[in-house]
Amino acid sequence: MDKQIRVAVAGANGRMGQEVVKMLAQDAQLIYTGNLDTRLGSEEINKQMEEMKPDVLVDFTTPHSVYKNMELCLAHGVRPVVGTTGLTPEQLQEMTDRYKEAGLGAIIAPNFAIGAILCMKFAAMAAKYMPHVEIIELHHDRKLDAPSGTALKTAEMIAAVRQELKQGHPEEAETIPGARGAEYEGFRIHSVRLPGMVAHQEVLFGSTGQTLSIRHDSINRESFMPGVNLAIKAVMSMYGLIYGLEHLID
Numbered sequence: 001m002d003k004q005i006r007v008a009v010a011g012a013n014g015r016m017g018q019e020v021v022k023m024l025a026q027d028a029q030l031i032y033t034g035n036l037d038t039r040l041g042s043e044e045i046n047k048q049m050e051e052m053k054p055d056v057l058v059d060f061t062t063p064h065s066v067y068k069n070m071e072l073c074l075a076h077g078v079r080p081v082v083g084t085t086g087l088t089p090e091q092l093q094e095m096t097d098r099y100k101e102a103g104l105g106a107i108i109a110p111n112f113a114i115g116a117i118l119c120m121k122f123a124a125m126a127a128k129y130m131p132h133v134e135i136i137e138l139h140h141d142r143k144l145d146a147p148s149g150t151a152l153k154t155a156e157m158i159a160a161v162r163q164e165l166k167q168g169h170p171e172e173a174e175t176i177p178g179a180r181g182a183e184y185e186g187f188r189i190h191s192v193r194l195p196g197m198v199a200h201q202e203v204l205f206g207s208t209g210q211t212l213s214i215r216h217d218s219i220n221r222e223s224f225m226p227g228v229n230l231a232i233k234a235v236m237s238m239y240g241l242i243y244g245l246e247h248l249i250d
Ligand SMILES: NC(=O)C1=CN([C@@H]2O[C@H](COP(=O)(O)OP(=O)(O)OC[C@H]3O[C@@H](n4cnc5c(N)ncnc54)[C@H](O)[C@@H]3O)[C@@H](O)[C@H]2O)C=CC1
Pocket: 010, 011, 012, 013, 014, 015, 016, 017, 036, 037, 038, 039, 060, 061, 062, 063, 065, 082, 083, 084, 085, 086, 109, 110, 111, 112, 113, 224
């Protein structure tokens, strides 16, 4: 067996955290060291770090906590695997620079499900040929951030290849503000929140006489676990930060 990896989880009692703890228990290479609660005072956090001695911190907390948790990892030389969404582009850039400087591995993945990664890649492929596009992301109604991290990453990948153009009628107007969704680089992102949903995304393209829909559905949170497992193992031999699981599987 490869060297064992000690893994702490921030947010272990949450929806994703509970699934991560189950996944860790099924892999003999991964040792679950406990729930790290970074809302505690710094003395208590240092004590927890001392006791757990994690190699990796898996973070599924809140958009509000994740920046501080990444700083904490830097201070303790712990490699973060971050699923929490909501870091701003400026915070992401800052962390990329700081982890590079520290030579410490780190992974931030807005989505760990392989189908979602493929959805993003296929959408980027299609956008090159069909630049009229809108993203609809649909999630459970306990989600804090909108649009989803996955939709933002998809939009970034589309924008990188898409010919810029103004979509819709030049004189279109919203009779109810927000009806056309959020604008990102000239195209729209729509966020749906409903009980009964987990995590879903549809990328719709339109062209003369034809449409194309690329859709991904996570029907449970187990769908993210092979990606989290892969990231924990990969981060151990990395230097610096990567943003997106696609960089690990290409
Ligand atoms: N990258 C991916 O594949 C996925 C990412 N997510 C993201 O993961 C995050 C968590 O999602 P859920 O598990 O659904 O949320 P949740 O609300 O069920 O769980 C969050 C947990 O974190 C705890 N928490 C909050 N601040 C903390 C801190 N500073 N230290 C330790 N624990 C803290 C809360 O008490 C709660 O138990 C969200 O940002 C969500 O968007 C969710 C699913 C997949």
